[in-house]
Each structure stands twice: as C-alpha cells, then as structure tokens.
Amino acid sequence: MNRNPIRTFGELVARARRDPPPRMVVAAAGESAAIRAAVAAHHQGLIRPILVGECERIRRIAGQQDLCLDGVELVEAPDPITASAVAVRLAHDGEAELLMKGLVRTKDFLRAVLSPEFGLRGGGALSHVALFESPDRSRLILLTDSGINIRPRFSRKVAIVRNAIALAGALGIDEPKVAVIAAVETVELPTMPATLDAELLRRMAEAGQLGRCVLDGPLSMDNALDRCTAEVKGLVSPVAGQADIVVVPDIETGNAVYKTIRYVAGRDLAGVVVGAANPVVTTSRSDSPQTKLYSIALGVLMSLHSP
C-alpha cells in the first residue's frame, strides 16, 4: 500500500478507489443533492451506494435529474428518522462500510448514530474533520472541529486531537504537525482559556500522551500556516508554517474558517465525522458537488483504515 502522504484532492480520490468499492449507506436519501453525490461517487468507482428513504420519491428525483440508478440499492423507509435508524443499523450490522447523511436534521441523524442499541459508537467522542488544500496545493491540511463539538472542554479537545491524528494516518501523514489555535502565542489566564488548553495539550503531546505527533500551541493561525510570518515574528516552533492539523478552539471559529475557505478563498473542502465505528459523511446541501465527492472519498479512505 502506498504510504506517501496524500497531497491533493485528486490524489485523495485516486487513492480511495478500491475493487470492489466499499458500500456507503445514505440515510434519508430523498433529495437530489444526496442522490447526485452518491451516484457521482459510484460512477467514480468510490462506493456502492445504498439509498435509504422513500424509494418512489428517490426514483422520481433521479429520473428528473437524469441520474442513473443502475448498481444502486434502494431500501424503503417512510420518514427521515426511520431512514436514519435503518441506515445506521445497516452499517452496524456490517452491511455498509460508511454512512452518509441525507435530508434529515443533523441531531436526528446523530441520535441514530449514537444509539446504544444499534448505533456506531466507537468508544470515543465524535468530532468533525474538514480537509483543504494548502494555498500552493502542495499538501492537505486538516481542520477540526468545525461541525460537531460546540465549545469543547479540555478532555473533549484531547479526543478531537486524537481523532484528527487517526485521520491524518489514513492520509499517510504518520507524524502530523498539530497546531492548536488561539489568538496569541502565550497563555493568558483567565481571559483566554483556549491558550491554556493549547499549552496543556502541548505538554501532553511532548510526553507522548497523544500518540505520534508534533504538537504546538497556542499558535495564531498565521503562524500555524505561514512560515514567513513565523520567521518575521521570530517564532521558534516545530509546527509553525507547516501545520498538518489545525485545531480550533470552538465551533464558531471552525465554522468561520471553513466558510472563509469556501466562500472567500473559493476553495473546495472535504469533511467527515470521525470517532464513530464507521466514518460518517455529513455534507451540507450548499456544499459543491466536488466537496461532496471529496468528502465521500475521505470517508472511504478512513473506512479502509478503521479497526
């Protein structure tokens, strides 16, 4: 297996292809964006889709959109909550390797994912990891958590970092450089608790408590991503300017960074929920078709590395 780090989205899609492709079950698939994403990923050879929802509606939408459902399995479920439960149960029972959210509220979907009876609890906390290409498109950078954990406490941040390191491993980054983001580089108490979390994470990483990684923080975003800035500011850090993983303090920061990359820089991203037994793809309807495809490819790659 090629263990070189994946550096671009094109490479991500290429490396995610398998024969046969893994099965991806889509919960509440009765909407055009979800059907289109699943069918596109199927045509790219990334997955074998299982669409759970109102079959008649799925067929009608596919017909209207000229989407071919050959090779796509349909499973009937009358409403989004039931569809989520059916989809999660299929993954739980080993009938699918990854899961994707369709037209269902995130909280209803995650309730099924976390069901103690048939859910996909992986023993740790769930977190969202987004992926984007560096400005010079020379490497991929992971951003976490912009989608699940609202204001994570310290212990949750430990889990978020570990989840991201695991995903970095799936991308061939064996010893990722992790930047824990704050607004400044020094611990400011009690005014900036994110700086304390960053410093404590740094101490844990230094002692090998977070697995194989090089972690530094608190670091501001410019120092984490831009080597020239770090040099100008005289910052000495093994991570400065070379971060593979960017850990933001809360969901507001993560969400803003994600959408700035998308809508200001005009770049595509990928995103996946990790920490569950199976990777979970939760794209938004407003995400571009490319973002959806890359997200599925990321989920596939993650599924190949799941224990």
Next chain:
Amino acid sequence: MKHTLSCLVRNQPGVLARVSAAFASKGINIESLAVGETEDTNVSRVTIVVVGDDRTVLEAEEQCKSLDVVIELEDLASEEYFARELLLIKVRIRPETIPRVMQVAELFQARVIGLTDRALTLELASDHKAIDAMLKMVRPLGIVSMARSGQIAIPAGDEDEGEMAIEPESHPYVWRTGRSGAS
C-alpha cells in the same frame, strides 16, 4: 449540629475578638469565620459557622447579642439563605494527570487562574459541599497548597423594611426589637 450565623457588627477594632470570645467561652469551636464590609461601611457582616449542640450555641448567640458592638445576629438555619465559599487551590500536574485535573475543574466549574510548570491554580466559589467534593477529587492528584475563605452567607428572602436593623442614613443602630443600640 452545624449552625451558620450571620452577624452584623460595628466596623471597629477588636470586634472580631469579642465575638469569637463569646463562642470560645462556651467551648464552641468556630469552623469558619469570614468578615467583610456591608453596604454600610460602618457595619461589617461576620459569617460564623459553628458546630455544637443547639442549646450551647443558643447560649453563645445570646451572649454575642449582648455585646454592644453587635447590631444583629441571625441563625440562618431557620430560613433560606445563600452561602458561598471561595477556594484557591494549587493542584500538581503531570502530563498524564492533566486531563483528570481539567475534568475535575470542569465538573465543578472551577476557573483556572494560574499555570506553572508543575501546577494549575484553580478558583472555585461555591457552597462548602461542592468545595469539599472537589477537594476529595483533587487530593489524590496532589495538592500543592490551598486557601479557603470561610463561608459567607446572606438570607435569601426580602429584608423586612419595617424591621430593618440599620436605618439607611442614620445612626445609632436599632435592634429588631426596637431597643436602642449602644454607640
């Protein structure tokens, strides 16, 4: 039985010693004692937590009330009250115990106010049960040093305007019973 006493006294030297002596003379150990100014800078509130049988504590309370510097004394057991204590504690940290220390801080909503190479300083303002519970959890992790303020307390309900112990703008003080306070 534990009693929380709220005592309004004149803000002048030697008052604390006289109040303490009233309890000591009855053989009652003061568990905590906290004093600070009230809305009237001439008056201080002393919150005293004592443990003793009800009768002896009552005798000590009466003795305390008889002091000319004591304006009012209430045993808060008879009514609802808000009570808080401040804890400042320095807890030892090692890389492997950091999550545990932070978990305890988060559980009790203690603020982290300081960090050194070997310790985190936490601040917790809460009732004494929560403070005791947190101390129990951090003790195995290693307490470097700590300080407790002693409990402060204030009745929860509205003050009765008709029975106000202290006239807002005037002195001398008036007892709840209407007796003139000594000046």
